[in-house]
Amino acid sequence: MSLFSTSPSLAQVAASDSLKIAKLITDAQAQLTQHNYQQAITVAQQGLDRSTKLDFKWGFVNSLLVIAQSQKALRNFPASLNHYLQVLPEVEKKNDALKVEWVNYKIGELFQEWGVPEKALPYYNKALALQTTKSNNLLERIAEVYFSLNQRDQSLKMYSQLLEIHRQKNDLKQMRSTLEKMAFIYSQSNDIESSLKYRFQLLDINKQLKDDEQVASTLNSIGNYYKDLKRYDKALESYQAALSINKQISSDGKNNSVVTNLINIGNIYQTLGDNQNAIRSLNEALQIKIKSGTPSEVAVMNNFIAALYQAQGNFSEAEQYTKDAIDILSKTDNKRALAAAYKRLSDLYAKQGSYEKSLTAYQTYSMLKDSLLYREQLNQEKENLKEYVIQATEKEAKLNSIDYEMQALELRNAKEIAEREKQKLALSLKEKELQNLVLQKEQSEQARAVQQLKLQQTEAEKEKKDREIILLEQKRDLQNVEIQKKELERKERLKEIDFKNTKLALQQAQLERVNIRQRYLIFIAVLFFVLILFILIGYIIKRRDNKLLTAQNEEITRQKEQIESINKSLVELNEEKNDLIGIVAHDLKSPLNQISGLLEIMRLEEKNRGTNSDLFAEQIGKATDRLKRMVTKILDVSAIEAKTLNITIEKINIIELLHEIINRFTEMASKKHIVIVKEFAVEVLFIESDKGYVSEVLENLMSNAVKYSPLERKIIVKLNRKINFARIEFIDQGQGISEKDMKNLF
Incomplete structure (x- = not known):
């Protein structure tokens, strides 16, 4: 887009030069319109170089605009910003509010698309202040910037102005778009009641527009708000109404909105304790995703159902669904969901007593989580680097503007030097002409004196007097010429002094430019040092993460050693139990042998039973009692396993x-x-x-x-x-x- 007239003023440069530059800019704009951005930059750069050399403002500004817009289209935001910032002071000098407003808007738009809204806001506000009739597009962009900066009250204020404009025009679609954004901002501020009010207005507009899909979407949002307010009956009613509409819209019932409604209904049933209906809704959603969804969506549904079974205490079913989700997610790039699934699997193993499997799953979860944390830190470093690039670009634009002014000054100084050389040459010619006139006059006087001398020899005295008079006049003339010559030399010296002063000023300007460039180089060096520092910080963070990972591995090793120690203790306990059983067998032999011996004696002395039978019977009874006590005490299995004695x-x-x-x-x-x-x-x-x-x-x-x-x-x-x-x-x-x-x- 060209800010100035497409017919450049010919007063600045020669007509042929201006026409050539205008043709280059026209060709560059045509390439820009055809999305040949690199070609547009190349052609516009030629126009910029010629305009800079000729100090042609119109060509300078329009060439910069084409380059800026092309660089923005190529997502080269620093280069685009550099060229826009060179244009801005030039249009401000023209005192044309419309053009200044347009350039400020384009710079704000560039910063917003770049992801630096805090930089975009000042330029948007300047553009808004210059507008007589508020632009809907500009109001909406300012509202978006305020929201991204978490200034929600200011964002709502802008959206309210925009909503009033749409209401005056009875533009239902624009009203719907604005109401959706205002409802979203209120929900982000946890003002659910206000957000719900705007959602009901949205519902009425969607019904007027007979947009069933948006009606279902709004009903689903209303259900979400009722759920946040813990009004579950109202939430369930809204979700079911949305499900009914979405099933009518999609004849096969396989669109994403149907699945979302089923998930929401399942969650409400779960909250109300109706687990049977909850599982039925979620399984219906899972079957839809298995037929028409992506692997990640199927995995998400498995995770939903696993969480429901886990909450019910059905760990085996929860484990199976979690494993299904892990199998699917392992083939995708969704590392965050995969980490969450491994974390749930670890918890499920632990609750089922499978501690070794739980530890393995938790290790996998930890590695995935550490990978995600490193990626987030890397993204944060990229954001910081982008901020430095923006600041450097702004400074570079200012330096380029100074370079342009210096080039213009050098051009003007070159013209002045040429004029002085021309004047000096003319002065030299005039001096030579004067010397020729004096010489001709002397020759003429001498010829006349010789003629008079020959004719008036008799009048020697008179001629002598005349000659003296003539000599005096000649001397006076020569003195006058000498005085004039000295005066010219004095003026020439003054001009030379002025020229040297101008040259000195130019040298000082050049020295200042060198100093600016040196400061710019110092800034680049500092920026490079900062980048090195960031890389070093990243390396330190990575080393710290490695240390944490090493500590975790050591902890895992320690736990493994504890488990091995427990296993060893169990083996020892089993061996001790076997030994103890052997001892028991041995100990039991003693009273049994005693009983056997006594019985043998009783058989041998059967004839004399009356004498010793009672004694033997008593000893057999005692041996039997001791045998019972031994069996009761020594064969106490619970005491053996606990390594204690009763x-x-x-x-x-x-x-x-x-x-x-x-x-x-x-x-x-x-x-x-x-x-x-x-x-x-x-x-x-x-x-x-x-x-x-x-x-x-x-x-x-x-x-x-x-x-x-x-x-x-x-x-x-x-x-x-x-x-x-x-x-x-x-x-x-x-x-x-x-x-x-x-x-x-x-």
């Missing part, structure tokens, strides 16, 4: 207990002709312990001594009292225990 501490007469145990094995010892000797250092001694376990230990020792002692030997049972304990010794003459087996005793 001990009952009581006061025991250890001497009496030893006598009782020795008496049990007297008959067995007598069969092998073994003598049992008692060496008790005290007559009475009590200890505090579990009588059953102590009895079992002592009985095992006594049983082993009798069992493994050779015939006709002696067994000594010693009892000594120490400070805080009693020492009991069983000394036999058997084969003893090997050093290898000694290690396994305790």
Whole structure:
């Protein structure tokens, strides 16, 4: 677009030059219209170079405009901004409000599309201040900028003005668009009631426009607001009405709006505790997406149903749907949804007691989450870099403007130098003409004097006087000429001094330009240093993330070692249980052997049953009771698994207990002709312990001594009292225990 007239003023430059520049700009605009942006830039740049050389403002401005618009179309925002900022001061010099308003609007539009709304707002406001009739497009753009800057009150104010304009024109479609944006802003401000009011106005307009699709969409939004207000009956009513309309619109019932309505209805049923209807709605939506949806959409539906089953406590169904979602998402780029699915799977495994699987799923979730965090940090660094580029572009535009002024100044200085050279040449010619006139006059006077001398020889004195007079006149003339020459030389020196002063000023301007360029280079160096700094920060962040990952791996390793330790403990516990069962089997042999021996004696002495039968029966009863106690205590499986013993501490007469145990094995010892000797250092001694376990230990020792002692030997049972304990010794003459087996005793 050309701001100025397409017929440039010929007063600035020669007609041929202006026409050539105008043709270049026309060709560039044609290329821009045909979307040949790179070609448009090339042609417009030729016009810009010629206009700059000739100081042709019209060509300069219009060439910059074509380049700016082409660079914007190519998304090269810094270059576009640079050229627009060079145009702005030129149009401001013209004091044309319409043109200044247009350029400010285009700069604001560029910043907004660039994603820098805070920079766009000042230019939009300047354009708005210059408008006599408010532009709908400009009001809407300002409202969008305010909203993106989180200045919602200002945004609503602009949209309210825009809505009033549309109402005056009874433009229902524009009213609908504006009401949607205002309702959205109120919802973002958590003012649900105000947003709901505008949604009902939207519903009326959509009904007037007979737009069933928009009616269903508005009903769905109203349902969302009722849901936020916890008015679930109203929300369900709105969702069902929207579902009915969407099913009528889509004959096969497979559009996205139907799925959205089904999901919303399922969520409401879940909130109301109607899980059966909730699952039915979500499964209906899933089947639609399986037939017509994308893989990501199918995965999302699986996640919805998995979350519902998880909330119900049906972890196996939730696990299956979550795995289906993971299988689908693994083939897509939706890493955020995949991470959430792995997190849910980890929770489900943990709730089912599968801790190793839970740990594996959580590790995958952590890696995906760390990847997403790094990507977000990288995007933030790109945004910061873009802000620096904008600032650098603005400064570069100012420097380019200064360069243009310097080029124009150099052009004017060159013209002045040429004029001075021309004047100096003319002065030299005039000086030579004057010298020729003086010489001709001298020659003429001399010829006349010679002629007079020849004719008036007789009048020597008179001629002499005349000659003196002539000489005096000639001398005076020569002096006058000399004075004029000195005056001309003085003027020339003054002009030369002025020229040197002008040259000095030009050199100072050039020096200033060099200084500006040096500052620009310093700025570029600083910018480069900042970029290096950002890269270094990114590297530090990456190292920190690596350290965190290493720490997590160490934690996982530690947990793995704990699990291995627990497994090892379980194996040891199982071995201990097996050993204990072996001990039990061994311990049970002793009372059983005793019972067997007593029964054998009773059979041998059947004829004399009246004498010893009662004693043997009593001993058999005692052995049987001890056998029961041993089975009850030692075979306590829960105590074995907990690594504890059911001990009952009581006061025991250890001497009496030893006598009782020795008496049990007297008959067995007598069969092998073994003598049992008692060496008790005290007559009475009590200890505090579990009588059953102590009895079992002592009985095992006594049983082993009798069992493994050779015939006709002696067994000594010693009892000594120490400070805080009693020492009991069983000394036999058997084969003893090997050093290898000694290690396994305790």
